[in-house]
Amino acid sequence: MTEYIVKESNLTEFFQAVSQNRTLLSPVGQGEKCRLEPTTPDKIKLDFANTHLSPKASFFPQTERLLAFHKDKSLPNSNVYQDLGDKAQDCVLFGLRPCDAKGLTVANKVFQNDRFVDPYWKGKYEKALKIGLACLKPSPQCFCAAVGGSPFGEQGLDVLAYVKEGGLGLKTLTEAGEALIKSTKAESASLSNEIQKLEQEAYGLQKAEKDSYKVITERDLMEVYNDPHWPFTAENCLNCGVCTFFCPTCHCFDIQDEQSEKGGVRMRNWDTCMSSLFTLHASGHNPRPTKVERVRQRFMHKLKYIPIKQDGVFGCTGCGRCVVMCPVNIDIRDVAAKMCRPTQTAKV
Amino acid sequence: MAAFEEITKKIRQSAKTLLESGRVQTVIGFRTASTPLNAAPVFIRSAEDCDKLIWNSFCRLNLANYLPGREGKVALVTKGCDARSAVGQVSENQFLRENLYLIGVPCSGMVDNQKIEAKEPRPIVEVEESDGVITLKGQDFSTSVKIEEVLRRNCLTCSNRTPKLADELAGPETSSPAADDYSDLKALLSKPLEERMAYFKELIKDCLRCYACRNACPLCYCPVCFVDETLPQWLGKSDDPTDTFIFHLLRGFHCAGRCTACGACETACPVNIKVREFNRLMELSVETNWNYSAGLSWEQKPPLTVFQVDDNADFIK
Numbered sequence: 001m002t003e004y005i006v007k008e009s010n011l012t013e014f015f016q017a018v019s020q021n022r023t024l025l026s027p028v029g030q031g032e033k034c035r036l037e038p039t040t041p042d043k044i045k046l047d048f049a050n051t052h053l054s055p056k057a058s059f060f061p062q063t064e065r066l067l068a069f070h071k072d073k074s075l076p077n078s079n080v081y082q083d084l085g086d087k088a089q090d091c092v093l094f095g096l097r098p099c100d101a102k103g104l105t106v107a108n109k110v111f112q113n114d115r116f117v118d119p120y121w122k123g124k125y126e127k128a129l130k131i132g133l134a135c136l137k138p139s140p141q142c143f144c145a146a147v148g149g150s151p152f153g154e155q156g157l158d159v160l161a162y163v164k165e166g167g168l169g170l171k172t173l174t175e176a177g178e179a180l181i182k183s184t185k186a187e188s189a190s191l192s193n194e195i196q197k198l199e200q201e202a203y204g205l206q207k208a209e210k211d212s213y214k215v216i217t218e219r220d221l222m223e224v225y226n227d228p229h230w231p232f233t234a235e236n237c238l239n240c241g242v243c244t245f246f247c248p249t250c251h252c253f254d255i256q257d258e259q260s261e262k263g264g265v266r267m268r269n270w271d272t273c274m275s276s277l278f279t280l281h282a283s284g285h286n287p288r289p290t291k292v293e294r295v296r297q298r299f300m301h302k303l304k305y306i307p308i309k310q311d312g313v314f315g316c317t318g319c320g321r322c323v324v325m326c327p328v329n330i331d332i333r334d335v336a337a338k339m340c341r342p343t344q345t346a347k348v
Numbered sequence: 349m350a351a352f353e354e355i356t357k358k359i360r361q362s363a364k365t366l367l368e369s370g371r372v373q374t375v376i377g378f379r380t381a382s383t384p385l386n387a388a389p390v391f392i393r394s395a396e397d398c399d400k401l402i403w404n405s406f407c408r409l410n411l412a413n414y415l416p417g418r419e420g421k422v423a424l425v426t427k428g429c430d431a432r433s434a435v436g437q438v439s440e441n442q443f444l445r446e447n448l449y450l451i452g453v454p455c456s457g458m459v460d461n462q463k464i465e466a467k468e469p470r471p472i473v474e475v476e477e478s479d480g481v482i483t484l485k486g487q488d489f490s491t492s493v494k495i496e497e498v499l500r501r502n503c504l505t506c507s508n509r510t511p512k513l514a515d516e517l518a519g520p521e522t523s524s525p526a527a528d529d530y531s532d533l534k535a536l537l538s539k540p541l542e543e544r545m546a547y548f549k550e551l552i553k554d555c556l557r558c559y560a561c562r563n564a565c566p567l568c569y570c571p572v573c574f575v576d577e578t579l580p581q582w583l584g585k586s587d588d589p590t591d592t593f594i595f596h597l598l599r600g601f602h603c604a605g606r607c608t609a610c611g612a613c614e615t616a617c618p619v620n621i622k623v624r625e626f627n628r629l630m631e632l633s634v635e636t637n638w639n640y641s642a643g644l645s646w647e648q649k650p651p652l653t654v655f656q657v658d659d660n661a662d663f664i665k
Contacts, residue, residue: 031465032620049471052619062556063586137487140473141383236389238413240560242618256585269585272558277576327409327564327616329381329388 001178003195004170004186011167015041015094017184018131023091025058025128027051036093046163049139050097054248054321056107058093059124062245062270066120066255070263081266086123092180094131098153098160099144099317101132103248105156106306106315110251129180131170134162134195135202141320143208143333149318151202152195162198164191171195208318213336217307217314224304225296229343233335234295236328241272243298243322243330249306249315252278273297299335352477355403355453358518359425362451363398366423372449374418376411377401377425384475384484385461389414401425403518404477405495408458409564410612416442416569424448427455428524429502429610431511432643433566436606439649442569452514454522456480457495457503458611462620464498467491502611502624505529513646528609530632533625548593548626554619555592557585561623564616567603574598600626605634605650606642 006014015024019041027048028037034048036055067081096104104125111121135142135151144150154160158177162169169191172178203210216224244250254271257264271278274295279288288294306315316332323331363375379390379400387406391414392398403425411424412433424434431450437443459482464472474485482498484491505528510521536544559575562568575583575595584591607627614623634640637660638651651659 031469032462063588137471139471232391235391236414238560238563238616240563240616241556241558242560242616245556245558246618254585258584258586267586269587275559275576277578280578324383325618327560327618329383329386331382334382 001172001174002181003189003191004172004181005164005189005191006168006170006184006186008167010185011044012042014168014184014186015044018092018094018129018180020183021090022129023089024094025091026094036095044094046095046133046168048095049137050100050319050321054103054246054319055093055096055100056104056248056251059104059121059128060107060111060251060253060270063267064120064269065265065267067266068263069265071261072263081264086119088123088127090127090129092129092131094161095133096130096157097135097319098132098151098155098157099142099149099319100248101130101156102144102149102153103156103317103319104130106249106310106313106317107251108156109310129159129176130157131159131161131177132157134160134198136163136198138202138206139320140207141323142206142318143320144318145203145206145210146208146212146333146336147314147316147318148211148214148312150199151206152199162195164194169194208333213303213314213340215341216303216336216339217312219339219341221304221308223342224339225300227338227343229338230296231292233299233330233338234290234292237274237291237295237330238328239274239276239291239294240327241270241274242325242327243332244272244274245270246321246325248317248319248321249302254278273301295330299332299339302332303336303339351479352403352405355519356401359401359403359451359453360398362516362518363392363401363423364395366449366451367392367395367398371421372423373420375401375423375425375451376414377451378403378407378409378411381406384472385459385464403453405457405459405482406475407453408500408611408615410566410610412437412566413564413612415448415566418443421447422449423451425451425453425518426511426514427453427458427610428506428508428511429455429608430566431514432508432608433610435513435643435646436608436650437566437569438646439643440606440653445646450511450514451516451518452511453518454510454520455503455506456509456522457499457506459495459498460500464493467493467498500611500614501622502609502614506609508608508644513644528628528631530628533628533632548596549589551625552592552596552621553589555596555621556619557587557592557595558618560616560618561613561621562599564612565603566610566612567606568599570602596623596626600630603627604630605638605640605652607631608643 023038026039026044027034028039032052034051036051069081111118154173158174160171172181252271253268255268257266280286302315366372375392378387381388410430412430415437431452438445468484468491470486472484476483480495482493507524507527509524640651
């Protein structure tokens with residue numbers, strides 16, 4: 001849509017303007033402590049790599065209480081579940097990396113589609129204006145280019161910002177984003193040449209080759225599923241939940257009821273396909289009895305099933321969190337490379 | 349201390365001999381990881397793959413974790429602590445001694461990535477190691493760090509760096525530092541209950557219940573962990589701090605008298621919780637009450653699984 005610049009000296013004023021009547025969320029803290037949290041306009045960081053946890057928790061918290069009841073018979077509606085409702089407030093997110101913004105769009109299609117609309121996700125997702133921050137220096141584990149993304153990716157964002165000499169460059173991408181930036185003192189500018197140049201440079205800094213895993217989406221589903229490498233790929237997996245909990249697109253949850261003598265609550269909690277319990281049936285049967293099936297499920301879901309359901313878009317956005325966090329170095333880039341072509345022998 | 353290249357060479361040779369002779373079907377060791385500051389578990393089944401095996405200061409995980417329930421004869425590359433875990437598993441009847449071969453590596457301590465990041469916060473692309481120095485390389489920098497300055501907490505108080513019960517050693521014995529004196533925990537124990545509680549609550553406040561600590565732990569081999577039981581469900585699944593606390597507390601108790609301070613739990617933890625504090629507390633108690641440390645002989649039985657008439661019974665009122 002339109003391009004703008006904000007001078008370095010006006011940044012605090014700019015963040016004040018965009019967060020007028022809204023909560024401002026942005027990465028705070030260093031390194032492992034870097035989290036997306038409510039903050040103030042004067043504390044915006046521009047020099048972070050990415051948040052430790054993905055931003056999904058802001059829309060899909062690890063525990064979300066959905067319904068509650070009380071047991072006090074002297075009051076109305078005792079022992080009847082009441083909707084706790086959507087308490088989402090207007091907010092603006094500054095500093096979403098393009099991989100994470102794209103990750104939210106993948107999850108968004110799971111929570112809002114022509115079959116279901118999840119009110120808890122919808123409320124939070126739609127009340128958030130999203131300003132991305134392009135990656136000028138991708139981290140060593142980044143590979144967004146390989147899965148159809150870009151360090152300057154625009155999906156899921158209302159505005160894309162980037163750090164430029166003397167301040168911020170901005171490109172508005174939606175009407176809401178345009179209205180937001182127009183309400184500030186940002187100056188119009190023509191930035192498309194600079195953006196194109198910086199994007200190419202940032203691509204160059206990534207080790208990943210553009211669209212190198214695209215061939216997975218073209219292969220026969222059962223052929224990828226039945227490849228003999230899976231038992232070996234899964235062999236060192238601990239079946240912990242690190243990859244799924246850190247993933248910006250993993251969205252599986254478990255509904256639980258808890259009660260005390262006073263009342264009860266129905267909630268949903270993050271779940272993980274790495275856990276044996278995830279697929280354990282009430283009968284005792286488990287369709288994914290070993291870690292081989294579970295590990296295959298995770299990668300098939302990211303790189304095969306989601307593309308089938310979401311027009312070829314991968315369920316992995318190349319943020320690299322699982323690559324770094326996996327305690328046993330199961331590297332999704334290696335697994336994706338194996339999924340690109342038939343494995344010749346069982347040996348890996 | 350032998351150079352890591354020498355140790356690596358020795359491990360590869362042993363692995364090759366063991367596989368070729370049919371003494372074992374699998375060698376579980378470490379390979380180069382795809383990310384810096386890391387080494388990954390690898391399962392070697394043929395002599396030509398033995399060159400994938402490596403040794404460096406990042407072989408932090410405890411490979412004994414892969415033993416319970418495994419079929420066939422296995423050789424395991426182990427540090428002092430890992431060998432103790434493997435011995436413990438044999439004494440707990442989780443693996444047959446005759447199916448196990450321990451390639452012991454006299455250890456000089458493994459490094460703590462958090463300590464490295466404190467010294468070099470910029471993104472590290474490549475790591476080199478030699479003569480007790482790690483060189484961290486990034487896009488436009490190269491920083492050298494002395495390994496002894498960045499060792500893990502558990503390695504600084506490890507009294508069993510040389511795996512003496514191993515079937516062979518891949519290098520000359522290394523000397524061990526003074527054992528853990530638990531002085532910090534003893535100080536904590538002298539404080540009022542509320543303060544102790546506050547300390548442990550603060551310790552686990554970032555826990556995500558991903559269970560990486562449990563799953564990286566060679567002691568946690570229960571077919572179904574109590575947190576995963578559904579009939580009945582013992583523990584809530586939410587982020588309720590009480591449930592999270594009970595998980596850590598009970599895991600600590602379950603490991604009492606069995607922990608070998610390998611630190612795999614802390615290595616695996618994605619939010620850097622000092623999980624081992626719970627285990628240390630239990631080890632202090634077991635050492636005090638029964639003068640027992642796990643995995644130091646093939647015959648010894650964990651004190652909480654046996655009864656002796658002269659057992660300390662002060663706690664029975």
